[in-house]
Amino acid sequence: MSAGIVTHGLTKVFPPPSRLFRKRPPAPAPAVDGLSLAIPPGAVTGLLGLNGAGKTTTIKMLATLLRPTTGTATVDGLDVVRDAREVRRRINLIAGGERMVYARMTGRENLWYFGQLYDVPRAVLKRRIDELLDLVGLREAAGTLVERYSRGMRQRLSIARGLINAPAYLLLDEPTLGLDAPIARDLRGVVADLAESGVGVLLTSHYLAEVEQLCRHVHVIDRGSLVAAGSPAQLTAGTRLPYSVELTLTAPAPDATKAVEELAARAGAEVRHDTDPEGRPRVTLRHPDDLAGELTTTVVRAGGAIARVEVAPPTLEDAILAMAAR
Structure with a gap:
């Protein structure tokens, strides 16, 4: 049995639009197009791309919420279509942009309900609910109806719900969307600890500093296809995007200016x-x-007095935008 989440040629094509106003609607483009990737246990793997790249569709297929059109996806060797029930026991999903809890139930009732769906033993479940409520800072609001929660509180409860079954693999689709900075920071710590304990994590996020902090390996997709893969540092270096070196002089220095031009x-x-x-x-x-060192040396040798030097290296966000543009 192969460990991890593995996809081969994974493709999803949604049905064409209604023919009410068109006799021959154009053939729909695949939302995910022949995607092959691997999410190992014990690591955080990133899935990045611009809006509409196919990230959420991919995650929903891995979570058994959508059936692939073609291709395969397995979780520890279990097929997400044929073995959907067993796959669901091994995974969980936290999606920042979707409602994943029930508004007419309290926070504690939500966690109890979802824990029972996952067959968590009652003795374990009660203790786990208390631990998760403390983790997401909702212990005092546990008896309040979720319809009275703020957006951030609902997202924190969704995080607790996603951890209720102690999943072997956690699918995170914009998990910190709408969260206050301290809670988002705490969640990143939880994700890192989960990976350290052996949980495999697949993360999509528009907060690329979050991806650089957490992810050992990143897959970049565009229009549903894989366009690059590697560590965040490898992806940034591979695009050969420019460093920006900004140097401020204390006073005008014509000789230094000439030397910089040369x-x-x-x-x-x-x-x-x-x-x-x-x-x-x-x-x-x-x-x-x-070129910061060379620029500084050049200015000093030409008689310039430096007030300030600032170096801005290319970022992962720069690299993703460059790949999409290509």
Whole structure:
């Protein structure tokens, strides 16, 4: 039996629109198109892409909420279609943008209900509910109807619901959407601890700093197809996007300005001159390599006095946008 979540040629095509106003509607494009990837146990794996890339559709197929059109997906060797019941016992889903709890029940009643659906033993369930309510900061609101919860409180309860069965694999679709910063930080800590204990986690998020912090490996999809894979650092480096080095002088220095222009010409860097809010001369170099050391040395040797240097490396967000543009 193969460990982890594995997909081969996973494809989802939704039915064409109604023919009420068109005789021949165009053939629908696949929402997910031949996707092959792996989510191992004991690690957080990212699934990234722009809106409409197919992330949520992929997660819903893995969660057995949608049937693939073609291709296969397995969880520890169990097929998500043929063995859907067994798969559901091993996974859980937390989706930030969807209602996943019942508004006419209290927080505690929701967790008790979902725990029974997963056949969590009653003695274990009572203790686990208390632990999860403490984890998401809802112990005092446990007896309140969910319809009276704020959006953030509902999302925190959804997180507790997603952990109620102690899943072997956790599917996180924008899990921190709408959460206050302290709760989002606590959730990231919980996710990291779960992976450390052996849980496999698949994470989609628009907060890419969150992905860089948590994910060992990332899959990038566009229009439902895999376009890149690797660690966040590998993906960023592979796009050869420019570093931005901004250097501010204490006073005008014509010789230093000339030397910077010569450096930019030699390196093939983009250079821009302007002034900062205090009127001091400022130069910015953009190049795939970090030229901060060379720029600083060049300015000092040419007689310039440096007030400030700031280096902005390319980010994972820059890399994702560049891949989508290509």
